[in-house]
Structure formats: C-alpha cells, structure tokens
Amino acid sequence: MKIDRCVCTQQSFGTLLVQAHVEGLSLSELITASGAGTCCTMCRPYVCRAYRTGVTQFEELLNHDDEPEPTDADRTVVRKLPGIRGAGTPDGPD
C-alpha cells in the first residue's frame, strides 16, 4: 500500500514539501501551517521523514519512534529536494 499523504488534511507529502520550499518553512512551521500531522497524527512520522529525506511515497509502516520530532536542524533539508527549481538543483537560483 502506497502512503503518500496526510489523509486528515488531504495533502500529499509532495505538496507539503513544495509548500515548505516556496514559503521557506522549517519542519515545525510546515506542520503548523499545513495542519498535516496534527489531527490523528498517524502521518506525522511520514511528514517528518519526507521533509528530511525528500522521499514522498512510502511502502513501510512508520510509527512515532521511527522518526524524531522536528528540530532546528530541519530548516535546510527541504532545500535539497530534487526537481524543484531553487531547491539546491544545478539549475536553481541558490
């Protein structure tokens, strides 16, 4: 089964990462701004992993012990996203 979104807010992890990049959000700020991971919280470890790794689809089941909560170090990871202009790609402006 493919896990690729917050079911409660109906936002894909890919959409969340784009929002984080465009708005320059840290992981904590993304969670607060989008609401993803704040309702039933089942997707929260996936939101955190997606933000930290850029992976937006998962096959494995994650629980809250598998992924640490956001820290200050999470602010710049989203800049490494492949395929988003300006996200650290060779054709990006930064």
Ligand code: FES
């Ligand atoms: S699935 Fe994301 S908060 Fe419920």
